[in-house]
Amino acid sequence: MAQAIFRIWRGDSGGGEFRDYATEVTSGMVVLDVVRQIQAEQAHDLALRWNCKAGKCGSCSAEVNGMPKLMCMSRTSDLPLEKPVTVQPMKAFPLIKDLVTDVSWNYRVKKKIKPFRPRKPDEKDGTWRMAQSDVDRSMEFRKCIECFLCQDVCHVLREHRLLDEFIGPRFLVHIAALEMHPLDTENRLEDLRKEHGIGYCNITKCCTKVCPEDITITDNAIIPLKERVVDVSYDPIRRFLARYRRKASAVGLAS
Amino acid sequence: MAVHETREHDVLIIGSGGAGLRAATSASAAGVSVGLVTKCLLGKAHTVMAEGGIAAALGNVDERDGWKTHFADTMRGGQYLNNWRMAELHAKEAPDRVRELEAWGALFDRTKDGRILQRNFGGHAYPRLAHVGDRTGLEMLRALQDSGVHLGVDIYMEYTVIELLKDGDRVIGALSYDREKGAFTVFHAKAVIIATGGIGKLYKITSNSWDCTGDGPSLAYHAGAELIDMEFVQFHPTGMVWPPSVRGLLVTEGVRGEGGILRNKDGHRFMFDDIPPLYTDQTADSEEEGWRYTQGDKEARRPPELLTRDHVARCIVREIKEGRGSPHGGVFLDISWIKEKLSDAEQHIKRKLPAMYHQFKRLADIDITKEPMEVGPTTHYAMGGVRVDADTQMSVVPGLFAAGECAAGLHGANRLGGNSLSDLLVFGKRAGEFAAQFARDNQAGQVNHDHVEEAVRRTLEPFDDVDEAGGEGPYQIQEDLQAMMQDLVGIVREEEEMERALVGLERLRGRARRVVVSGNRAYNPGWHAAVDLGHLLTIGEAITRAALERRESRGAHSRSDHPDKDPAAASVNIVIKKGFDGTMETRRETIPAMPAELQAIVEEMK
Ligand SMILES: Cc1cc2nc3c(=O)[nH]c(=O)nc-3n(C[C@H](O)[C@H](O)[C@H](O)COP(=O)(O)OP(=O)(O)OC[C@H]3O[C@@H](n4cnc5c(N)ncnc54)[C@H](O)[C@@H]3O)c2cc1C
Ligand code: SF4
Ligand code: SF4
Ligand code: FES
Numbered sequence: 001m002a003q004a005i006f007r008i009w010r011g012d013s014g015g016g017e018f019r020d021y022a023t024e025v026t027s028g029m030v031v032l033d034v035v036r037q038i039q040a041e042q043a044h045d046l047a048l049r050w051n052c053k054a055g056k057c058g059s060c061s062a063e064v065n066g067m068p069k070l071m072c073m074s075r076t077s078d079l080p081l082e083k084p085v086t087v088q089p090m091k092a093f094p095l096i097k098d099l100v101t102d103v104s105w106n107y108r109v110k111k112k113i114k115p116f117r118p119r120k121p122d123e124k125d126g127t128w129r130m131a132q133s134d135v136d137r138s139m140e141f142r143k144c145i146e147c148f149l150c151q152d153v154c155h156v157l158r159e160h161r162l163l164d165e166f167i168g169p170r171f172l173v174h175i176a177a178l179e180m181h182p183l184d185t186e187n188r189l190e191d192l193r194k195e196h197g198i199g200y201c202n203i204t205k206c207c208t209k210v211c212p213e214d215i216t217i218t219d220n221a222i223i224p225l226k227e228r229v230v231d232v233s234y235d236p237i238r239r240f241l242a243r244y245r246r247k248a249s250a251v252g253l254a255s
Numbered sequence: 256m257a258v259h260e261t262r263e264h265d266v267l268i269i270g271s272g273g274a275g276l277r278a279a280t281s282a283s284a285a286g287v288s289v290g291l292v293t294k295c296l297l298g299k300a301h302t303v304m305a306e307g308g309i310a311a312a313l314g315n316v317d318e319r320d321g322w323k324t325h326f327a328d329t330m331r332g333g334q335y336l337n338n339w340r341m342a343e344l345h346a347k348e349a350p351d352r353v354r355e356l357e358a359w360g361a362l363f364d365r366t367k368d369g370r371i372l373q374r375n376f377g378g379h380a381y382p383r384l385a386h387v388g389d390r391t392g393l394e395m396l397r398a399l400q401d402s403g404v405h406l407g408v409d410i411y412m413e414y415t416v417i418e419l420l421k422d423g424d425r426v427i428g429a430l431s432y433d434r435e436k437g438a439f440t441v442f443h444a445k446a447v448i449i450a451t452g453g454i455g456k457l458y459k460i461t462s463n464s465w466d467c468t469g470d471g472p473s474l475a476y477h478a479g480a481e482l483i484d485m486e487f488v489q490f491h492p493t494g495m496v497w498p499p500s501v502r503g504l505l506v507t508e509g510v511r512g513e514g515g516i517l518r519n520k521d522g523h524r525f526m527f528d529d530i531p532p533l534y535t536d537q538t539a540d541s542e543e544e545g546w547r548y549t550q551g552d553k554e555a556r557r558p559p560e561l562l563t564r565d566h567v568a569r570c571i572v573r574e575i576k577e578g579r580g581s582p583h584g585g586v587f588l589d590i591s592w593i594k595e596k597l598s599d600a601e602q603h604i605k606r607k608l609p610a611m612y613h614q615f616k617r618l619a620d621i622d623i624t625k626e627p628m629e630v631g632p633t634t635h636y637a638m639g640g641v642r643v644d645a646d647t648q649m650s651v652v653p654g655l656f657a658a659g660e661c662a663a664g665l666h667g668a669n670r671l672g673g674n675s676l677s678d679l680l681v682f683g684k685r686a687g688e689f690a691a692q693f694a695r696d697n698q699a700g701q702v703n704h705d706h707v708e709e710a711v712r713r714t715l716e717p718f719d720d721v722d723e724a725g726g727e728g729p730y731q732i733q734e735d736l737q738a739m740m741q742d743l744v745g746i747v748r749e750e751e752e753m754e755r756a757l758v759g760l761e762r763l764r765g766r767a768r769r770v771v772v773s774g775n776r777a778y779n780p781g782w783h784a785a786v787d788l789g790h791l792l793t794i795g796e797a798i799t800r801a802a803l804e805r806r807e808s809r810g811a812h813s814r815s816d817h818p819d820k821d822p823a824a825a826s827v828n829i830v831i832k833k834g835f836d837g838t839m840e841t842r843r844e845t846i847p848a849m850p851a852e853l854q855a856i857v858e859e860m861k
Contacts (some may be wrong), residue, residue, distance in 0.1 A: 012777065028498020028619065040730035044781030045774025049296070052464040054504055056301040056393070073617070078492040098433055104412070107297060111404050116360035127354055129369030135362050139387075142362065142394065146298050181360065 001026050004032055005084040008046065015186070020084060025076050031064050032071035035087060047098040055212060056148030062099050065087045068210045073237045086209070090152040103148055109167050113175060114191065118183040118204040132165055134182040141177035143213045146170065150207035150217055156200045165246035169207035169217045176221035179228075193229045198222070259430075259439035259711070261702075264290035264409070265694035266687070267429060267442045269416050269471065270450035272300035273392075273676060274659025276399035277352075277683030278448050278690070283406040285691035290442060292431055294415040294466055297377075298400050301452050301464045302679065305392025306507060306599075306610075308374055308384025309672030309680070311349035315366050316373045320381040322346040325631040326853070328861035329674060332378045333638075333667020334810045335857075336484065336828065337629040339849045340645035341665040345440040345681050346673070352680035353385050361398035363387050364413065365376070377508065377564070378671040389507070389610045391632040393629065395676060414440065416470065416788055419447065419655065425583055426478055426655040427700030430710050434783065437776025439711055443702055445694035448648075448656040448686045449475055453497055454488075455796050456622060458634035459734075459741040460503040462494055468787045469794035470698055471661035475641045476793060478633075480650040482831040484663045485639035485794075486801035487811045489670055490746045492567035496585035501618045503633040506588065506611065508672070511560040511626075513607050514549040516589040517571070519579035520626025525586075526559035529570055546596060565669065565811050572746050575631065585631035636675065638666040639801070642830065648686035654693060654700075658686035669809025689779060719770040719784045726771035729784040736763050736791055743800050747818040753803045760796050767792060771824050799840045 004025045007018045021038045032050055037154065039046040050060040053072045060071040064087055071087070079085050093101035106224070122128045150169040156162050175192060178184050193199045205218045266282045271293035283289045293300070300838050312325040325346035326764045330337050357363070363385050364372040373382040387394045404410070413434040420428040420441070428443040431710045451471030455463025472482055493506040511517075519525050530538050530788065538559050539545035545558025560567065571586050581587050590608070594600035601624040606611050608623070615621040615628060641650050641657035643664060666674065717729075743756035767788045772781040807821035808814050826846045834840040849857070 028500055030500050030618070033500040039780060040728075044730070044772060045779045047778040047780060050465055051299045051301070052304050053501075054304060054464075056390075057295075057303050057464065058300050059296065061763075075280055075618070077620075100778055102435075103296070103522065107404070107412075110401070115402065115405050118358060118360075121358075126358075127370065128357060130365055131361075131369055132365040132372075135365055138362065142387075142397070145303070145393070178360075181362065183357075184354050185358075230297070 002081055004034070004081040006038060007084040007086045008038070008090040008098070009034065010043075010046070010098055011095070013095050018086065018088075025081060027077070029076045030072055031069070031074040031076060031079075031085070031087065032060055033254045034076060035071060047096070047100045047110070049100055056145060058145035061090055061149050061152065063090060063152075068152045070147060070212050073212060087195070090148065092152040092154070092158040093148070105163060106146070106148055106151065106170065109171055112175065112195065113167070113171060114186045115187050116178055116181065116184055117186040117240045119185050128183055129222045130182045138180035138182075140178045140215055141180070143215060144170065144173055144177075145213060147212060149210045149212065153206045153210050155204065162197065162200060166200040169201070169222065171196070172198065172201070172225060173215060173217055176225055179225070189229050192225060194219075198226055198229055201226070259441055259707070261441045261443055262287050262290060262409075262697075264442065264444045266290070266446050266448065266690045266797065267292065267444035268450060268687075269293075269429065269447045269450060270300065270661075271295065271400075271410070271743070272302040272450060272659060273395055273399065273679035274452075274683040274686070275300070275448070275450035276396070276403050278450060278658055278678050278687035279403055279408045280399065280406065280550070281684045281687030282448075282691045283408050285688060287691045287694050288409045290411065290444065292411045292414045292416055292429070292442065294413060295432075296412050297404075297410060298396060300396065301408035301467055302676075304394045304462075304464060305395070305676055305706055306389040306505075307376060308386030308391045308673050309349070309353055309395065309676040310379060310383050311353040311385055312381075312383060313347060313350045313353065313371060313373060313385065315370045316382040320348075321381060321507075323856045324380050324860060325349070325383065327856055328379055329665070329671060329734070330667070330857055331758040332517050332566055332669050332671040332674075334669060335826065336810070336846065337667035338645055338664030338846075339853055340426055341682070342852060344645060344685075345665055345678060348681045350675040352677065352684065356395060356398050359398045359402040361394050363394070364381045376672045377561075379673065384673040387769065391676065408860065410439075415783065416474060417714055418706075419474050420706060422700030422703065423479060424479070425653040425697075425700055428702060430707055431712065434778050437779065437782070441702060441707060445697050445699055446654050446656060448658060449661055450657070450659045450683065450686070450812050451661045453660045454637045455634045457791050457795055457798070458745070459737040460494060460631070461634040462491060462503050462505040463634065468790050469637075470787075470790045471657060472640045472797070473790035474631055475650060475652070475657060476797070476833055477657060478655060479833065480652045480655060480657075481642040482663070482797055483524050483639060483642045483828045484667065484801070484830060485797040486805050486829060487519055487638035487666075487800060488634060489564065489636040489638060490568045490632040491635040492564055492571055492632050493588060493630040495614075495619065496581070496629045496631045497583040498619060504614070504618075505633065505635070506628065506630050507608075509608060510588060510611055512549060512559075513590060513604070514546060514593050514596075515560065515588050516558070517560055517567075518587045518589060519574045520587075522581060523579075523786070525574050525579070526562070526567070526570060530559055530562070530804045531566060538562065547666060563669075565813065568746055569813060571630075571632055574721070581629045583629050587627040588630045589627035589822040591626055593742065633651050635662065636670055638668065638670055639663045639798070646685065647689035648682055649689060649693070653698070656686045656690045658682040668812065695845065712787060717770050717782060718776075726769045727766065727779055729767075729770050729772065729788055732763060732766050732770060732788060733784055733791065735786075736795060739763070740795055740798075744795070744802055746813065748802050748814050750803065750814075753799050756799045757796070760792060760799065764792050796839055797831050801831060801840055804829045804841050804843070
């Protein structure tokens with residue numbers, strides 16, 4: 001058991017300040033426990049989001065000692081408790097109150113992405129056949145819990161505030177999941193280059209470092225998408241072939 | 256005078272879990288205008304946590320499977336207290352509901368010939384659970400969410416419904432407040448679907464997420480609906496107990512399936528001490544035989560650790576109560592011992608149980624390949640909830656529908672694993688369709704503004720009370736309620752304790768009436784906790800009263816003062832309804848006999 005100081009951001013869009021809360025930290029506690037303890041004992045109206053407390057819903061994102069993290073997965077034993085621990089809201093999104101930000105922009109962005117469009121069913125009963133190996137290719141991207149920590153840390157959004165031009169790493173992962181879905185037939189490459197602004201990403205890999213699901217965002221999702229966009233936009237024949245190849249491999253299993 | 260906005264929809268859905276989203280899909284497909292209100296953000300509902308899979312008799316892995324077997328398994332699991340018509344519809348329709356998820360983009364693990372793979376689970380005769388690794392809930396919810404946002408449904412995130420509105424007998428809308436501003440909104444609708452999920456937060460130890468506070472059944476009850484099966488709360492035998500921060504977090508049945516054994520503090524493997532007579536023939540005689548079973552030996556019988564969830568939970572409680580528990584109030588679950596049997600045990604465990612390995616490593620500093628885990632029962636699922644018509648999902652209140660965990664009937668006295676996700680799909684779809692139909696057949700009702708004003712006033716009361724004598728914040732009251740329910744209306748119950756719980760509930764209600772919150776209305780969790788308290792108290796009372804009324808032990812409900820089944824209660828539901836004087840009324844109702852063809856299926860598969 002130890003006394004610790006948690007320096008938590010309190011305020012709303014009108015302004016605010018860090019406030020220090022002294023509290024007991026017992027063995028095994030995660031940051032979310034400490035913040036909730038402070039809420040229950042000292043600051044009833046301290047605003048924060050959480051749902052599952054198991055790292056599965058992606059609600060409790062915040063910046064702990066400056067690092068974007070899930071509060072429910074950040075153990076206090078990994079923090080230097082002799083110094084105050086700062087907890088502040090994600091910086092990339094507009095503040096609502098205390099640790100809660102307005103992440104609705106993300107939902108609007110997702111809506112702009114062309115949805116899944118499956119090929120015709122393979123079987124008369126309306127079902128498809130897929131090989132496990134084909135399914136596996138998109139699995140990494142489908143683990144995303146939409147915590148938006150990668151969005152928070154990406155300098156294109158965080159510093160340059162290009163929210164109208166760039167959809168951010170989370171949604172590049174989403175597009176990668178769709179593009180690698182064995183059944184999908186939609187073409188999003190043109191959108192990626194124009195509306196989705198994939199060119200703004202300069203592969204700093206900051207997003208990959210913070211992903212709590214260990215998705216290799218840059219190497220596995222963004223770079224392959226970039227390659228495809230480049231192929232397609234500079235070479236009409238390869239563009240044709242690229243589509244043809246995808247279709248061919250998609251039906252491969254049925255044969 | 257409270258200021259509020261009004262929104263008009265044909266169908267209003269409360270909740271964005273699997274049931275709510277599936278209902279939204281079918282209601283909007285029916286061409287009516289749909290509003291969906293959810294107190295969390297989209298994609299965060301408790302459904303994301305589901306791991307094991309969705310039960311549906313696709314017959315992809317074992318072609319002997321079919322709806323009849325699924326029906327019979329579900330009824331047996333529920334000890335025949337299930338609504339048999341729901342169990343029939345569920346078994347028949349689940350396969351199509353799973354298949355259509357694929358058309359909306361969900362991806363499941365595959366069989367060798369490229370179809371949806373299915374896995375074994377307790378109580379299911381054949382491999383039946385469609386799944387993707389251990390994150391099936393996320394996959395399902397994301398597929399519904401991502402296809403759903405293109406349907407033109409209006410989604411109101413972080414809006415909490417605090418009251419259902421009525422015109423005469425009929426429900427015609429709901430009053431909510433949004434967290435961001437704390438402003439009130441009246442949703443005026445022709446039909447309302449409740450899809451608010453579970454009640455786990457009524458207990459101190461639970462696997463459930465923050466929003467499982469029983470709002471739906473409570474709102475419905477106060478609007479005149481009936482609740483059934485409230486006494487049946489499923490306690491999963493193995494939740495984490497240490498560190499405190501993760502207390503209740505689920506430890507999958509798979510650990511025991513892979514050979515994990517339960518021991519008390521003396522190192523004794525206590526599950527062999529008490530094997531129910533009904534199961535002695537199917538249970539291993541020796542530790543050796545049990546081990547062989549977990550390694551796939553078809554001649555061997557199952558180890559006692561794999562007896563039914565309710566029995567294992569009770570044995571664990573007995574060890575703890577009698578002072579043989581582990582240091583943090585659980586028992587030991589050990590998988591590391593298999594190194595005596597397997598040379599590559601460490602790799603084997605990491606390969607078979609990756610999520611569990613990481614969960615303990617990350618949250619408890621425990622390497623499960625080297626040391627035992629501490630586990631104890633955790634509140635997991637509510638079989639009870641709003642009583643609905645099997646085909647339409649409408650409650651006894653016209654215009655009010657319910658689907659998913661907050662509705663009752665399908666699972667009877669005990670739910671089988673995997674039958675919840677399928678429940679959400681089958682009955683979410685039906686609720687959406689029939690609510691849309693109801694909306695088309697009926698005119699909009701009149702909002703009673705006095706009722707709205709009264710509800711707003713009541714909701715804002717905690718702000719006025721500052722400094723009144725005895726006023727306290729909501730968190731301590733909630734904590735005391737959870738502790739009391741855990742102690743007095745937990746896994747093993749008895750009359751005297753439950754009577755005390757009723758007195759305790761009354762006292763807590765008194766404290767809740769004087770609850771005080773600080774700050775203003777904008778994103779104020781203290782205020783939200785105060786609002787939740789009302790629901791938790793209503794549900795706590797309903798569970799306690801139903802549990803008192805059922806003087807027997809059956810399924811998930813067990814009583815130390817009535818340890819046996821009572822044949823007279825074998826086909827009786829306990830029904831709860833709000834009386835004219837505002838007090839809670841309990842009544843027993845006999846379940847109608849099954850039609851001959853369903854009865855024949857049950858007999859044949861007994
Ligand atoms: C760890 C774990 C694993 C599980 N694994 C499985 C499994 O493998 N297979 C299986 O079949 N089942 C499983 N279950 C059970 C299953 O996940 C749940 O029963 C199911 O997801 C409930 O879904 P739902 O749609 O009814 O409600 P939920 O998903 O709980 O959604 C409820 C929604 O209602 C909203 N809400 C609540 N109150 C209000 C209000 N007043 N106003 C506005 N909105 C409100 C919430 O915000 C939420 O959006 C598991 C459960 C747990 C805890
Ligand atoms: S790699 Fe690209 S998307 Fe990721 S943080 Fe850097 S710029 Fe942003
Ligand atoms: S990709 Fe990773 S960091 Fe980004 S939202 Fe998904 S889970 Fe979070
Ligand atoms: S609360 Fe769900 S991820 Fe932290």
